[in-house]
Amino acid sequence: MTAQIIDGKAFAATVREKVAGHVARLKEENGITPGLAVVLVGEDPASQVYVRSKGKQTVEVGMNSYEHKLDVDTPEANLLALIDKLNNDPAVHGILVQLPLPGHLNEDLVINSIDPAKDVDGFHISNVGLLGTGQKSMVPCTPLGCLMMLRDHHGSLSGLDAVVIGRSNIVGKPMAQLLLGESCTVTIAHSRTKDLPEVVKRADIVVAAVGRPEMVPGDWIKEAATVIDVGINRIDAPEKGEGKTRLVGDVHFESAAAVAGAITPVPGGVGPMTIACLLANTVTACCRANGLAEPE
Numbered sequence: 001m002t003a004q005i006i007d008g009k010a011f012a013a014t015v016r017e018k019v020a021g022h023v024a025r026l027k028e029e030n031g032i033t034p035g036l037a038v039v040l041v042g043e044d045p046a047s048q049v050y051v052r053s054k055g056k057q058t059v060e061v062g063m064n065s066y067e068h069k070l071d072v073d074t075p076e077a078n079l080l081a082l083i084d085k086l087n088n089d090p091a092v093h094g095i096l097v098q099l100p101l102p103g104h105l106n107e108d109l110v111i112n113s114i115d116p117a118k119d120v121d122g123f124h125i126s127n128v129g130l131l132g133t134g135q136k137s138m139v140p141c142t143p144l145g146c147l148m149m150l151r152d153h154h155g156s157l158s159g160l161d162a163v164v165i166g167r168s169n170i171v172g173k174p175m176a177q178l179l180l181g182e183s184c185t186v187t188i189a190h191s192r193t194k195d196l197p198e199v200v201k202r203a204d205i206v207v208a209a210v211g212r213p214e215m216v217p218g219d220w221i222k223e224a225a226t227v228i229d230v231g232i233n234r235i236d237a238p239e240k241g242e243g244k245t246r247l248v249g250d251v252h253f254e255s256a257a258a259v260a261g262a263i264t265p266v267p268g269g270v271g272p273m274t275i276a277c278l279l280a281n282t283v284t285a286c287c288r289a290n291g292l293a294e295p296e
């Protein structure tokens with residue numbers, strides 16, 4: 001059996017198209033242009049790439065993008081003052097502080113200083129609590145993208161066994177909450193889980209968010225299961241030439257695709273959906289701020 005490939009790149013393009021439609025209507029009918037502010041502290045190369053990509057896609061769907069680049073040694077008080085300014089700026093509907101932050105900054109304090117209504121990453125404790133209690137919240141972008149692909153593939157997820165490997169605050173835990181909200185039977189696995197292969201084997205849905213290249217082989221996967229690979233790992237690729245690298249997920253793609261019913265590739269799976277969901281969250285935040293009907 002060969003799995004259906006879930007094309008995150010194509011799916012993300014349809015999400016962006018819908019977002020662009022909503023943005024055009026907000027401009028035409030309400031005279032409002034949604035705005036997303038992205039704050040980057042320091043010069044981490046991966047973060048710089050993400051921030052550039054976010055800014056570019058924000059503009060492409062017709063929204064305003066405000067980029068704030070701060071020195072690596074920016075004092076915490078200055079960062080908090082900027083966030084306060086953005087919280088009070090009516091042109092800014094979404095605020096994202098690119099993580100990780102340099103070590104001298106308290107990440108929890110910084111994230112929790114963002115107005116929860118503008119917290120388009122969904123990391124503020126208010127949004128975490130709202131999600132956990134099944135109330136309307138801002139939902140973290142990566143798990144939201146995974147859920148959209150799962151819903152698209154399965155329709156109803158009710159009653160399915162889901163195993164999430166990884167328990168981070170940004171992926172694993174919110175993913176598990178979302179799947180619980182869809183009435184899945186959810187197991188969260190992590191580095192201390194006993195007999196991980198056995199746990200994964202009973203899952204109809206496997207979400208791997210670990211950060212270990214190709215850790216999950218095909219023989220852990222139940223036949224016809226749906227596999228969502230969140231991992232982004234860069235490994236050496238001597239076959240491409242000396243010093244070359246390539247991206248792989250947390251799942252061993254070839255062996256898993258031979259067993260699974262459907263699988264997301266890396267790259268081209270979860271990754272593109274994350275920014276598309278960020279744009280969608282910004283439109284949602286803008287609609288809520290203006291008392292307008294939210295996009296579905």
Ligand code: NDP
Nearest residue numbers: 142166167168171190191209210211230231232270271274
């Ligand atoms: P974290 O490092 O924060 O969390 C990793 C989790 O994996 C931890 O809960 C850890 O367990 C668990 N883990 C580590 N080793 C094992 C093991 N041997 N067996 C089982 N579980 C294990 O990572 P993130 O959640 O931030 O990211 C996970 C991956 O997803 C990374 O590759 C990252 O690059 C990628 N990612 C991709 C995004 C996208 O847009 N596609 C967005 C965000 C992340 P424990 O808690 O016990 O230590």
